[in-house]
Amino acid sequence: MSFLTALDILVQSMLLASAPLIFTALGGVFSERSGVVNIGLEGLMVIGAFSAVVFNITFASSLGDATPWVSLLVAMAVGGVFSLIHAVASISFRADHVVSGVAINFLALGLGVYLVKDWYGAGQTPQIPESFSYYRIPFLYDIPVIGPIFFDNFITSYIAIFVAIIAWYVLFKTPFGLRLRSVGEHPLAADTMGINVYKMRYTAVIISGVLGGLGGGVYALTISQIFSAGTITGQGFIALAAVIFGKWHPLGAMGAAMFFGLAQSLAIIGSSFPLLADVPNWVLLAAPYALTILALAGFIGRADAPKAIGTPYIKGKR
Structure with a gap:
């Protein structure tokens, strides 16, 4: 295998594996920037995967080529509605954010697996x-050497990078982003300035x-192409690690998700590379989770979380 061929396989696999992590990590950034810890990212991915697959199977015959796109819209809608459980529990009822998030994870997996067994036997x-x-990006694909490597992949991979840039702009260049960050840093001061802390936090959790x-x-829709109990196995927690590793910044979270x-991707295709051919398969499979732990152990002390994260806000209390 030539170097360019190996690089092509590695980059395409990386972009494919990174896209779901980027989207989910960006969701974590919005939630935690508002002051709401979201351990439930895993559950949100589970319910999104379940919704997309079931809708795709049910309506493919009538929607045709538009089915994957509409399936993603359904996954987004169901994920937004499902996150309301966490929002009500952690914001309105002031429950512990971690406990609420863990409950979301169990509820999503249990509900998805039960419905799959009930509907499909x-x-x-x-x-x-x-x-x-x-999808080959026009003109960019024609760039010698790097074009075929970086610009021939699932379109969702490029959309994820674009959404990360949009998220950075919204959080740091718009009044909405300033208000959202303010309720995560000092909700009392934000309330004094007329910002509705509860509304902003609800909005962030729904996002x-x-x-x-x-x-x-x-x-x-791009990797597993089915739904089962093992479809989402830790990706939500890896996305949460990307939020922390990326220092609660959209572009940082995107970079961490790509890492x-x-x-x-190395865990999947690493054995086909000469340098990794002799590495035991279990080592490659454990690598993503080991690197997650090492990354957090090395960087969590240097990352400054929003000051009011995890703290319920009680209006009028000083």
């Missing part, structure tokens, strides 16, 4: 009939649900 759904295909559902939908996506 098996532990997994059939394979989706309509999926995304590789995290929409993006988490999108991440799960992208994973199901973890690279580790995941």
Whole structure:
């Protein structure tokens, strides 16, 4: 295998594995920037994957080529609605954010697996009939050497990078982003300035649900192409690690998600590379999770979380 061929395989695999993590990590950034810890990213990915796959199977015959796109919209909508459970529990009822997020994870997985067994009579759904295909970006693909390597992939990979740039602009260049960040840093001061802390936090958690559902939908439609209990196995927690590793910044989270996506891709295709051919398979499979722990152990002390994160806000209390 030539160097360019190996690089091509590695980059395409990395972009494919990174896209779901980028979407979900961006959702975590919005939620935690507002002061709401979102351990439930895993559950949001699960319910998004379940919704996208079931919708795809059910309506593929009537929607045709548009099915994957509409499936992602459904995953986003269901993820947004599902995140309301976390928002009500953590914001209105002032429940512990971590406990609420863990409950979301269990509820999403249990509900998805139960409905799949009830509807399809098996532990997994059939394979989706309509999926995304590789997309070559015009003009950029024609660039010698790097064009075929970086600009021939699933379109969802490029959309994820574009959404990360949009998220950075919204958070740091718009009044909405300033208000959202203010309620995560000093909610009392924000309330004094006329900002509705509860409304901003609800909005941020719903955005995290929409993006988490999108991440799960992208994973199901581009990688697994089915839904089962093992479809989402830790990707939500890896996305949460990308939020922390990226220092609660959209572009930082995107870079961290790409790093973890690279580790995941090596776990899948690493044995085909001469340098990794002799490495035991279990080491490659464990690499993404080991690197997640090492990254957090090395950087969490240097990352400054929003000051009011995890702290319920009680209006009028000083």
